[in-house]
Amino acid sequence: MASTSGDRTAYFPAIERKHGQPMAHWFDLMSERGDQGYNEQLAFLMEEHGFSRTHANALVMYCRGSSSSKRFADVDDYLGQVDPTAAETVRTILATIIEAHPDLEPVVAWNHPMLRRSDGYVIGVSVASRHILLGPWGDGALDVARPLLDGYRVNKKTVQVPVDWEVDRQILLAMVECRLAELGDDVP
Numbered sequence: 001m002a003s004t005s006g007d008r009t010a011y012f013p014a015i016e017r018k019h020g021q022p023m024a025h026w027f028d029l030m031s032e033r034g035d036q037g038y039n040e041q042l043a044f045l046m047e048e049h050g051f052s053r054t055h056a057n058a059l060v061m062y063c064r065g066s067s068s069s070k071r072f073a074d075v076d077d078y079l080g081q082v083d084p085t086a087a088e089t090v091r092t093i094l095a096t097i098i099e100a101h102p103d104l105e106p107v108v109a110w111n112h113p114m115l116r117r118s119d120g121y122v123i124g125v126s127v128a129s130r131h132i133l134l135g136p137w138g139d140g141a142l143d144v145a146r147p148l149l150d151g152y153r154v155n156k157k158t159v160q161v162p163v164d165w166e167v168d169r170q171i172l173l174a175m176v177e178c179r180l181a182e183l184g185d186d187v188p
Helices: 008-019 023-032 038-049 053-063 075-079 084-100 141-148 169-182
Strands: 105-109 112-117 120-127 132-136 159-161
Touching (some): 008 023, 038 053, 075 112, 084 112, 084 120, 084 132, 084 169, 120 169, 132 141
Antiparallel strands (some): 120 132, 132 159
């Protein structure tokens, strides 16, 4: 079972069981590859030793000095690290969605703000230097919202909005309600 604590060492007992070597063995192997990049180290563990991506990432990142995968305690902590204009836009995005769907909970997952319900993630946001990415979960959310997205850059699974975006409730709710319908809700 995956660790939800963010503590990379939580994976170590499973690594030892599955691969039959103590962690000291794996630390030594990673030390020998200290001059390699992240991708090369990951590939070494996965291709040469049969590690899953999750276990390889936990070991590589731990050996690179990152003992936890959690960088932010909560959404406010995340927003405290970004441009104030973008932070205010993200707060407005989340508040707009929560106002319409108060059962959604703001959380940090994959080190980005997300809204989730007990049965799944609904939408996430990510702040970049020049834009904010809206990442609706589910298969059809962007397709449903596409008629409303003229003028926006739409990627494979995200849509870019400006950091000072005048939040468009219709776009947000189209994506969110599509995802909630996928999760089994009858939404208006």
